[in-house]
Amino acid sequence: MKKIVTMLLVGVVCLGLIAGCTTGAGDGTEPKGTVKLGYVNWAEGIAMTNLAAAVLEDKMGYTVEMTMADVAPLFTSLASGNTDAFLDGWLPVTHESYMDEYGEDIEDLGYNYENARIGLVVPSYVDIDSIEDLNAAKAEFDGEIIGIDSGAGIMKATDTAIKDYGLDYTLVPGSGPTMTAALKKAIDANKAIVVTGWTPHWKFARWDLKFLSDPKNVYGEAEYIHTLARKGLSEDMPDVAQFLKNLKLDDDQLGDLMGAITDNDDKDPKDVAREWMNSHEDLIDSWIPAQS
Secondary structure, eight states: HHHHHHHHHHHHHHOOOHHTTSSSSSSSSOOOOOEEEEESSSSSHHHHHHHHHHHHHHHTTTTTEEEEOHHHHHHHHHHHOOOOOOEEETTTTTTTHHHHHHHHGGGEEEEEEEEEEEEEEEEEEOOBGGGGGGGGGTTTTEEEEEOOTTTTTTHHHHHHHHTTTTOOOOEEEHHHHHHHHHHHHHHHTTTOOOOEEEEEHHHHHHEEEEEOOOOTOOTOOOEEEEEEEEETHHHHHHHHHHHHHHOOOOHHHHHHHHHHHHTTTTTTTHHHHHHHTTHHHHHHHHHHHOOO
């Protein structure tokens, strides 16, 4: 009887050990670790960050923590090692000052989107076509440029534009969503509005918009969106770093992803990104590094 009881106890313990070994990432393995992704409340960053999180969780077995912050604290967090990666670094112009300050403590994993652009944007029905024309139309625009987060690179560039063009305008800070809400309200009423704008962004697919020409080239030429990481990520999590290096989207892909998230604002953006991931398996699989 003692032998039987002993054997039963051993069996229970073994079953417990087996059960313990099979909990974790859902595929019979323990989670590999936690990846901390930072993002700003900008449409393209929300889209790419949620897509990266879905892939890291579902395809690569990681736990992902996402934190939204303004761009300045994000660069500080990257440089201090508290954030693993940020997928929305605009270079060489928009975030140049942050890279000058923190670049030595940040790893640039390369671009994930090319031909990005920033500037001042108006509805196409507005008569003016150049930043130089804004003062003459001040009353029409109520003397305001509707902006986004006060620490954003495009806001710093707009401060420079106001000085260089001698604009008698007030730059109104806000956020990406408040800017698009103001844009929608003005367009619905067929009124003039000028906003800080950029591509890629879903607003260009939804409304007929145009960039005001920038003869003084304050906003620079077309840029690249880079994935930036903390120092040491490539050594600590080489497969994560390689995946982030491989992640690249073109105009159609990113526009489609951003549009899906915007059109399903009643759903968690990660759930929408997960659906998009599952319908683009070949693209997603091309980003995931081979397991050694």
